């Protein structure tokens with residue numbers, strides 16, 4: 001019998017990771033550089049509007065990751081101490097990603113690009129740790 005809730009939780013987790021980490025990677029590595037071709041005023045307006053449109057997606061991804069991640073944790077009890085240590089490291093990095101993403105999506109933020117760069121790099125490390133977690137108990 002297919003575990004429908006488990007499949008949905010995994011889809012929600014992965015779709016939220018793609019939205020949050022992919023969105024910040026694109027904004028900091030692609031959009032911010034491309035906006036450099038505009039005047040400072042036009043570039044600021046573009047980045048402000050992009051942040052305003054990204055904000056609801058960030059909140060949705062943060063809530064969905066917390067719900068689906070908690071579901072994953074609750075439904076797979078009894079892990080080794082290595083697993084528990086790595087998941088603790090992951091959750092600390094998750095706090096950094098959530099805080100930096102929510103700050104970066106705020107209006108009139110001169111540190112936005114740096115915050116998004118730090119957050120997507122932490123996100124890539126989290127994905128590596130999560131990949132490893134799938135292969136241990």
Ligand code: HEM
Nearest residue numbers: 010017065066069070072073094097123126127130133134
């Ligand atoms: C930036 C935030 C996060 C990222 C980038 C992330 C990334 C991932 C990825 C890529 C997977 C592997 C998915 C799969 O192949 O099934 C995963 C699994 C998992 N995540 Fe997250 N996650 C995040 C937040 C969270 C949170 C907040 C929790 C807990 C409250 C959590 C708990 C878990 C658990 C328990 C697994 C299953 C690991 C296993 O296979 O044993 N994650 N995560």
